[in-house]
Amino acid sequence: MMRKNIGVLSFGCCRNLVDTETILSLLRDKGYRIVELNRAKIAIVNTCAFIKKAVEESTEAIKELISLKKEGKIDKIIVYGCLVERYKDRLLLSLEGIDAMVGRISLNHSLRKYFITPKHFAYLKISEGCNNFCSFCVIPHIKGRYQSRPVESIIEEAKLLDKRGVKEINLIGQDITLYGKDISPHLDLVTLLKEILRNTCNISWIRLLYLYPHRITDELLQLINNEPRICKYMDLPLQHINDRILKLMNRETGSADIFNLIKRIREKVSSVFIRTTLMVGFPTETDEEFEELVDFVKRVKFERLGVFIYSKESQTPAAKMRYQIPYLVKQKRFNRLMQVQQEISAQINSKFMGKILEVLIEERHDEYCYLGRTMYDAPEVDGTVWVKSNFPLEIGSFAKVRIIDTLEYDLVGEYIG
Ligand code: SF4
Numbered sequence: 001m002m003r004k005n006i007g008v009l010s011f012g013c014c015r016n017l018v019d020t021e022t023i024l025s026l027l028r029d030k031g032y033r034i035v036e037l038n039r040a041k042i043a044i045v046n047t048c049a050f051i052k053k054a055v056e057e058s059t060e061a062i063k064e065l066i067s068l069k070k071e072g073k074i075d076k077i078i079v080y081g082c083l084v085e086r087y088k089d090r091l092l093l094s095l096e097g098i099d100a101m102v103g104r105i106s107l108n109h110s111l112r113k114y115f116i117t118p119k120h121f122a123y124l125k126i127s128e129g130c131n132n133f134c135s136f137c138v139i140p141h142i143k144g145r146y147q148s149r150p151v152e153s154i155i156e157e158a159k160l161l162d163k164r165g166v167k168e169i170n171l172i173g174q175d176i177t178l179y180g181k182d183i184s185p186h187l188d189l190v191t192l193l194k195e196i197l198r199n200t201c202n203i204s205w206i207r208l209l210y211l212y213p214h215r216i217t218d219e220l221l222q223l224i225n226n227e228p229r230i231c232k233y234m235d236l237p238l239q240h241i242n243d244r245i246l247k248l249m250n251r252e253t254g255s256a257d258i259f260n261l262i263k264r265i266r267e268k269v270s271s272v273f274i275r276t277t278l279m280v281g282f283p284t285e286t287d288e289e290f291e292e293l294v295d296f297v298k299r300v301k302f303e304r305l306g307v308f309i310y311s312k313e314s315q316t317p318a319a320k321m322r323y324q325i326p327y328l329v330k331q332k333r334f335n336r337l338m339q340v341q342q343e344i345s346a347q348i349n350s351k352f353m354g355k356i357l358e359v360l361i362e363e364r365h366d367e368y369c370y371l372g373r374t375m376y377d378a379p380e381v382d383g384t385v386w387v388k389s390n391f392p393l394e395i396g397s398f399a400k401v402r403i404i405d406t407l408e409y410d411l412v413g414e415y416i417g
Contacts, residue, residue: 007040012048047083051311066097120396127173135317168205177215214252221268237277241296273376275304281330283321349406389415
């Protein structure tokens with residue numbers, strides 16, 4: 001019997017994207033054809049429910065699919081993921097027309113053969129869930145407690161990606177620094193990285209995303225520093241710097257720990273780029289505490305910075321805190337911090353002027369210009385290198401590029417070989 005065409009919408013983070021890729025791989029193995037949504041008879045929505053805005057976005061998409069179904073354009077709607085985990089009952093009550101809802105299921109990602117990311121980079125999920133219970137975050141309530149993926153399954157997948165010619169893998173989880181501890185006291189992120197390095201050869205860039213500050217060991221820093229294939233790039237969400245706020249956020253690191261950690265990282269990993277994520281407008285955050293955050297950013301000069309506006313999320317302790325900051329104040333703080341970072345980023349980028357960098361060519365912009373990334377740019381969140389070239393460049397290949405201009409977040413360069 002001919003299987004119906006399937007189309008998918010994937011919302012949220014890169015961890016969700018890996019789930020979507022694995023689900024599509026399993027369905028394709030069962031004989032379904034993966035097509036554009038407008039040609040599909042079965043629609044799958046992998047939802048996100050991290051914050052209100054994400055809930056609204058996923059819900060809107062489901063409503064649109066329900067209208068298409070009423071018009072007879074699609075037959076079935078399957079809703080998957082975090083929105084189901086967080087609001088199953090509400091969905092059942094409010095959205096008629098959904099055929100199936102699937103919450104959290106354990107997926108064997110080593111069966112992943114279908115990729116939404118371009119051929120040259122992939123996300124490699126090493127764990128699910130989180131034990132940190134930051135007071136503003138719903139993820140532990142949606143994804144459950146921390147679960148490391150078995151090493152064998154990760155290595156099997158890393159080998160597949162290596163054979164597939166992937167140049168960059170991004171290790172992800174909610175907190176990759178806790179890897180292995182729930183399996184064995186002898187297993188950790190360093191052991192896993194050494195196994196990945198031992199079992200792969202084509203992969204040139206191994207990037208570590210979502211490092212929790214409290215568990216950065218000297219052994220990890222040494223490995224990052226000594227191993228050329230591990231990107232000198234550390235994604236380290238810190239959220240804030242004020243001790244009172246960090247305590248209310250239920251973060252394990254205080255301001256002194258954070259300053260020490262940044263000093264340790266910069267001492268032990270040469271030319272490292274640190275990316276962090278900070279939150280503005282957390283309940284009860286005073287003007288002075290926000291100014292402390294601004295000073296922190298000015299003092300540390302993060303190479304890469306993402307700023308989030310606090311979102312009041314039901315089921316979290318922070319949502320019950322008495323003094324919630326008005327939206328306009330939160331927005332003003334967001335704009336201010338982004339402005340400060342824009343100037344810092346421009347300064348940092350200006351140091352690349354005239355330098356020769358290795359760039360992963362990702363896209364052809366026009367006849368004489370390509371877009372790419374350096375090892376210091378994570379996919380989808382950091383800067384771009386605009387590469388001028390009179391020669392055709394292969395997408396997914398590395399190019400030597402001389403930097404001829406620098407912008408706030410991007411670089412401009414010329415291909416030299
Ligand atoms: S570490 Fe990240 S995923 Fe875990 S609770 Fe905190 S913010 Fe949420």
